[in-house]
Amino acid sequence: MRRVWTGGSERRDRTGVGTRALFGETLAFDLSGGTIPLLTTKRVYWKSAVRELLWFVAGETRIRPLVAQGVHIWTDWPLERYNRAHPEALLSRDAFEARILADDAFEAAWGDLGPVYGRQWRRWQGADGREHDQLAALVRGLRDNPAGRRHIFTGWNVAELEQMALPPCHMTYQYFVADGRLSGILYQRSCDLGLGFPFNILEAALLLHMIAQQVGLGVGRLTWMGADVHLYLNHAHLVETQLAREPRAWPRLTLAPAADLFSYRFEDFAVAGYEPHPAIAAPVAV
Ligand SMILES: Nc1nc(=O)c2c([nH]1)NC[C@@H]1CN(c3ccc(C(=O)N[C@@H](CCC(=O)O)C(=O)O)cc3)CN21
Numbered sequence: 528m529r530r531v532w533t534g535g536s537e538r539r540d541r542t543g544v545g546t547r548a549l550f551g552e553t554l555a556f557d558l559s560g561g562t563i564p565l566l567t568t569k570r571v572y573w574k575s576a577v578r579e580l581l582w583f584v585a586g587e588t589r590i591r592p593l594v595a596q597g598v599h600i601w602t603d604w605p606l607e608r609y610n611r612a613h614p615e616a617l618l619s620r621d622a623f624e625a626r627i628l629a630d631d632a633f634e635a636a637w638g639d640l641g642p643v644y645g646r647q648w649r650r651w652q653g654a655d656g657r658e659h660d661q662l663a664a665l666v667r668g669l670r671d672n673p674a675g676r677r678h679i680f681t682g683w684n685v686a687e688l689e690q691m692a693l694p695p696c697h698m699t700y701q702y703f704v705a706d707g708r709l710s711g712i713l714y715q716r717s718c719d720l721g722l723g724f725p726f727n728i729l730e731a732a733l734l735l736h737m738i739a740q741q742v743g744l745g746v747g748r749l750t751w752m753g754a755d756v757h758l759y760l761n762h763a764h765l766v767e768t769q770l771a772r773e774p775r776a777w778p779r780l781t782l783a784p785a786a787d788l789f790s791y792r793f794e795d796f797a798v799a800g801y802e803p804h805p806a807i808a809a810p811v812a813v
């Protein structure tokens with residue numbers, strides 16, 4: 528974060544907010560013993576991250592199930608689409624979410640993000656119309672051929688990018704088995720270090736723990752590769768506050784076993800030893 532803030536190149540980005548960015552950064556975490564990279568220099572709402580991850584794994588692309596659980600992180604994109612189409616009667620976020628929950632026709636018209644992560648992970652549509660469940664195939668592949676070099680899933684479906692509310696940021700995941708442990712790499716093409724990163728790195732770690740449990744392996748290393756790694760210029764307060772704080776010990780995850788990768792429930796995730804510094808509010812660039 529310090530290097531991006533002090534040495535990043537300043538650029539005008541798609542959102543108009545402006546960022547400082549570095550290109551091609553790597554982080555690695557040893558996740559043995561249940562360790563999770565849940566940041567301590569601000570409070571991260573890990574419960575929202577668990578709910579978002581389970582929403583991806585369930586193959587969901589509609590915001591209603593998130594909103595129903597009090598998770599608001601995806602609401603701004605469909606809301607912006609709605610308000611652009613209705614400049615005469617703009618809705619607040621609360622009013623929009625209330626209609627998404629209460630009105631089925633409204634939800635069908637405005638509540639879908641398009642073929643984003645969940646769709647691609649679970650139901651990638653091939654040219655012949657056949658659907659590919661990349662996560663199910665990944666688990667099978669790890670069980671049948673641990674030494675494989677093709678343990679990959681990706682959200683980057685070129686033919687469908689234009690229909691997505693946002694093209695995938697955490698776009699490609701790959702796994703590797705050695706010495707009874709599962710390791711993973713996440714390639715992230717674009718990273719909002721202030722808001723997105725804490726969720727992305729945590730969810731990649733939770734998913735690694737889930738997959739390892741399903742294939743009967745321990746957990747090894749998680750490597751994160753960021754391409755355009757940026758800080759938004761309106762996050763100065765967040766950056767300076769986090770950099771002034773002393774990091775604390777990583778918390779640990781206890782994951783109750785589930786019948787398969789798609790049967791985990793929120794209650795199966797328990798986090799111990801999380802004693803973060805206070806939360807820091809920051810605006811999200813839409
Ligand atoms: N600019 C931008 N940054 C992102 O991180 C991001 C996007 N856009 N677009 C799509 C998703 C949505 N994501 C988001 C959106 C909002 C928060 C956010 O506001 N987080 C607050 C509150 C979290 C909560 O209430 O649970 C935080 O303090 O972490 C985080 C991730 C990640 N992605």
Ligand SMILES: O=c1ccn([C@H]2C[C@H](O)[C@@H](COP(=O)(O)O)O2)c(=O)[nH]1
Nearest residue numbers: 541694696697717718719723724727
């Ligand atoms: O999981 C996510 C989703 C989004 N982001 C950030 C990265 C960028 O700041 C924006 C996306 O804008 P693009 O112009 O499409 O790159 O959202 C993230 O960090 N993590």
